[in-house]
Amino acid sequence: MEGIxxxxxxxxxxxxxxxxxxxxxxxxxxxxxxxxxxxxxxxGTRSPRFCWGLLTTASVIQTIPSLALLAxxxxxxxxxxLLTNNIFGFGFSALGFLPSVLALTLYGMLPILRNTxxxxxxxxxxxxxxxxxxxxxxxxxxxxxxILLAMPVIMAGIRTAAVWxxxxxxxxxxxxxxxxxxxxxxxxxxxxxxxxxxxxIAAALLALIVDQLLAFIDYALSKRKRARFIGAVVAxxxxxxxxxxxxxxxxxxxxxxxxxxxxxxxxxxxxxxxRLNTVGLTASTRSNxxxxxxxxxxxxxxxxxxVDYSGTIWTNYxxxxxxxxxxxxxxxxxxxxxxxxxxxxxxxxxxxxxxxIAMRRxxxxxLGIRTIDDLALHAQVLTVGGDLEIFSRPEWAGLIEAYGLVxxxxxxxxxxxxxxxxxxxxxxxxxxxxxxxxxALYDLLVLEDPRQAIPPYDAVVLTSPQRADDSAxxxxxxxxxxxxxxxxxxxxxxxxxxxxxxxxxxxAARLLWQNISSN
Numbered sequence: 165m166e167g168i169x170x171x172x173x174x175x176x177x178x179x180x181x182x183x184x185x186x187x188x189x190x191x192x193x194x195x196x197x198x199x200x201x202x203x204x205x206x207x208g209t210r211s212p213r214f215c216w217g218l219l220t221t222a223s224v225i226q227t228i229p230s231l232a233l234l235a236x237x238x239x240x241x242x243x244x245x246l247l248t249n250n251i252f253g254f255g256f257s258a259l260g261f262l263p264s265v266l267a268l269t270l271y272g273m274l275p276i277l278r279n280t281x282x283x284x285x286x287x288x289x290x291x292x293x294x295x296x297x298x299x300x301x302x303x304x305x306x307x308x309x310x311i312l313l314a315m316p317v318i319m320a321g322i323r324t325a326a327v328w329x330x331x332x333x334x335x336x337x338x339x340x341x342x343x344x345x346x347x348x349x350x351x352x353x354x355x356x357x358x359x360x361x362x363x364x365i366a367a368a369l370l371a372l373i374v375d376q377l378l379a380f381i382d383y384a385l386s387k388r389k390r391a392r393f394i395g396a397v398v399a400x401x402x403x404x405x406x407x408x409x410x411x412x413x414x415x416x417x418x419x420x421x422x423x424x425x426x427x428x429x430x431x432x433x434x435x436x437x438x439r440l441n442t443v444g445l446t447a448s449t450r451s452n453x454x455x456x457x458x459x460x461x462x463x464x465x466x467x468x469x470x471v472d473y474s475g476t477i478w479t480n481y482x483x484x485x486x487x488x489x490x491x492x493x494x495x496x497x498x499x500x501x502x503x504x505x506x507x508x509x510x511x512x513x514x515x516x517x518x519x520x521i522a523m524r525r526x527x528x529x530x531l532g533i534r535t536i537d538d539l540a541l542h543a544q545v546l547t548v549g550g551d552l553e554i555f556s557r558p559e560w561a562g563l564i565e566a567y568g569l570v571x572x573x574x575x576x577x578x579x580x581x582x583x584x585x586x587x588x589x590x591x592x593x594x595x596x597x598x599x600x601x602x603x604a605l606y607d608l609l610v611l612e613d614p615r616q617a618i619p620p621y622d623a624v625v626l627t628s629p630q631r632a633d634d635s636a637x638x639x640x641x642x643x644x645x646x647x648x649x650x651x652x653x654x655x656x657x658x659x660x661x662x663x664x665x666x667x668x669x670x671x672a673a674r675l676l677w678q679n680i681s682s683n
Contacts, residue, residue, distance in 0.1 A: 174668050175347065175362040183366060185342040189261065190330045190370075193268035194335060197325060199249075205280035206306065211409045215281055222274040230332045233455070237263035239340045242460055259457070259466040260450070264336035264343075271332055274324040279321025286336030319382040323375050330371040334363065339423075339457060340450045344370070349452040352580055354669070355429045355658045356670040372510045379583055384452040392415070392548070411670050422458040422470030423451040426551075427660050427669070428517060428599060428653065432471045432623070434673035443640045455480065455553065462504050465628045469637070473517055475551075475621035477501065479558040481489035490516070501626065508632030510625040515599055515653050519559055522546075522596040524586060534611040539593075540567045547573040548584050549591035559618060567619035570665035580661075599650055601658025623648070 208215030225233070241258035249255035256262065287310045288602040309320070334345030347363025350356065419440055423433035433449045440447040450467060455476060460468045477497045478484045488496070494512060501507040521536055533539050539546075548571045554560050557573050563569065575591055582594040585604045594612065596603055598621070603610060625644070631637055656676045659667040667675070 169358065170671070171356055171358040171361075171666065174670070175359055178346070179366065182188035182342060182344050182346055182363075183370070186330070186333055186344045186370065189264055189268065189336060189341060190326075193265045193272060193329050193333070194322075194655075196265065196269045197272040197276060197292075197329070198322070200269070201276040201576055202280060204314060205277045206284070206311075208281050209284045209306075210302075210613075217276075219277060219281065222277050226274045227271050230267070231335050231338065233271060233333055234263060234267045234339050235457075236634045237267050238457060239460070239478055241266075242464060244506040244632065245464065255464075257466055258464065259461045260336075260340040260342075263339050264333070264341040264626045266606075267334055268329050268336070269430075270426060272329040273428035275321040275328065275559070276318075277321075279324075280314070280318050283317030283321075284310050286317065287313050305663075315385055316382060319378065319385070323378045323382075324428060326374050326378060327371045328551065330374065331367060334367055337452045338454065340453055340461065341615045342450070346452065349425060351549070352578055353425055354430065354666075355580055355662075356660070356666065356668075360599075365625060377545075383420075418445045418469045419447040420466070421447055421449045422453055422459060422461060422467035423449055424455060424470075425452040428597070428657050429471065430669035431656050431660065431672045431676065432513075434669045435676055436469065436625070436642065438670070438673055438677065439644065440637075440640050443636075445636060462507060462626060464627050465630045467628065467629045468511075468631045469625060471623050472626055473621040473623055475518060475559065475619040478564070478619050483558070484619075485558070486496070490622055493620045494622055494624070495614055497624075502632075506629035506632055508634075510627060510638055510641055511622040514623045514646045515623055515646060515649045517597050517599040517623055517653070519554065519597050519618055520595055520598045520603075520613075521563075522586070522603055522610045523611065525592040525607050525609045527592065528609045528611070534609070535614050536563070536567050536569075536617070537614060539611055540569055543571050544571045546571055546592040547575060547590075548593050548595065549577055549585050550595040551579045551582065552576055563617045566615050599653045599657060601654035601656075602661060603660070604654070605658060643680065647683070648676070649679075652670045652676060652679050 204218055206220045238258055241256075241263050245255035245258045284306070291309060291313065292305055295309045296302075301306065333343050334348055336343050337345035339484050344367045346362045347359045348365070351359030351361075351363065395445060421433045421436050421440075423429040433451060436448055437447040450461075453461065453467075455472075458467060458470055459472065460479065462470060474490070474493050474497050477500075477592060478493055482497065482500055485497075487493075498509045501509060521539065523533060523539075528534065531538075531542050535541065550560075555576060575585075577585060580598075582591075582596070583606050586594045587589045587609065589605050593611075594608075596608065598610065602608075627634065627637065653676075656672045659665075659672045659675070660669055
């Protein structure tokens with residue numbers, strides 16, 4: 165299709181899978197929420213004390229940020245899976261669907277509970293007395309009279325829950341569940357605003373369609389229009405089934421490639437996926453995973469491989485505070501991963517992506533700052549911006565201690581916004597990534613680290629315990645080992661984040677492979 169932006173074509177190509185997975189997740193959570201909420205709400209209408217406790221609990225759950233609720237379920241389910249595996253000899257997947265559906269179920273229960281209780285308790289007492297007068301028991305009165313009269317209020321709660329669940333399901337991407345949120349998170353990290361808009365509009369349209377179909381069902385019930393009711397139910401089921409089948413039609417892939425939530429990881433995951441597909445080993449990617457999530461998923465064999473960084477393993481999991489050369493850290497890391505978890509290390513890709521302190525070049529020259537030692541003399545009047553996790557990582561604590569840094573403010577933000585923030589003067593320096601091409605694009609100066617407080621960060625390919633001895637995998641990815649130059653990686657990173665002539669992660673990965681092949 166000539167003339168159409170390739171980013172739009174990419175979004176359209178991904179839509180069936182993303183939409184289908186989103187629908188399956190949302191419907192499962194909503195149905196499960198209804199199955200739990202309606203009986204509890206009916207019980208609550210007959211017991212004021214239980215009703216108070218029920219609504220209070222649901223309200224407290226609602227105050228927990230939805231992203232945090234999703235994130236909390238993953239380690240809980242992972243621990244439970246390991247426990248069942250040790251006791252009964254089998255486990256279950258704690259990544260993706262299960263933590264997402266459980267968190268969304270809890271998140272969608274409050275409006276159903278509250279509206280059901282309010283609707284039934286709001287039925288006129290004279291109607292209840294009339295039902296008793298004609299010989300109905302309390303149960304018969306509830307099922308045959310009160311629920312029917314309260315149905316408009318109950319349906320309003322169900323409609324609210326449906327919209328909430330569909331909107332919140334976009335966050336399930338962070339725990340490995342494919343959804344329309346993949347558009348949003350990937351678009352934010354690569355400054356691909358077409359993907360962000362596409363994801364937002366798709367989620368909004370899905371919520372609107374489902375809400376209107378539920379409204380039509382409510383209308384048909386209230387007016388006792390059986391034909392319209394059946395038609396609305398059939399239309400709703402048709403929409404949901406069609407979207408689900410579009411996703412389920414995809415076959416199971418041989419390998420699952422994990423990726424964290426930033427541009428370089430998308431490119432490397434695409435590169436690995438393309439290499440595997442080239443030799444006939446089908447692969448799919450689970451992206452936007454947190455550092456701890458993807459590492460634990462690898463240990464649990466829920467992803468087969470991903471690219472991590474030696475410094476992250478060294479400080480966050482090995483809890484090492486000493487330093488050393490790149491080769492020393494790499495070999496120590498390899499031995500520890502193999503002995504502790506059975507994780508395989510295929511090798512280093514050839515470049516480092518380390519944390520670095522970067523300032524605007526003109527400001528650094530004006531203050532006479534070239535090293536982090538120089539920075540320590542001015543830090544107390546400077547504001548630093550960092551990604552979502554750096555300020556809580558051991559590397560940052562070690563850096564602060566090594567140089568005695570005290571900043572006036574530490575501002576956390578998406579990596580996408582760090583560079584515009586320093587360019588616009590909102591922060592004075594940022595925790596940049598050494599392989600990010602935007603350092604040169606924004607004319608930033610990376611401060612030297614004379615005390616070597618920041619460890620080496622070689623990009624390394626890790627494989628799960630069950631894939632540690634996979635010779636086909638090792639052979640397919642062997643051409644990537646020690647083959648990627650840092651300047652090539654910087655250019656690839658820049659190509660997916662610049663405003664003009666922006667490439668998709670897949671296109672950037674293909675160009676990166678062309679460079680590797682030509683060397």
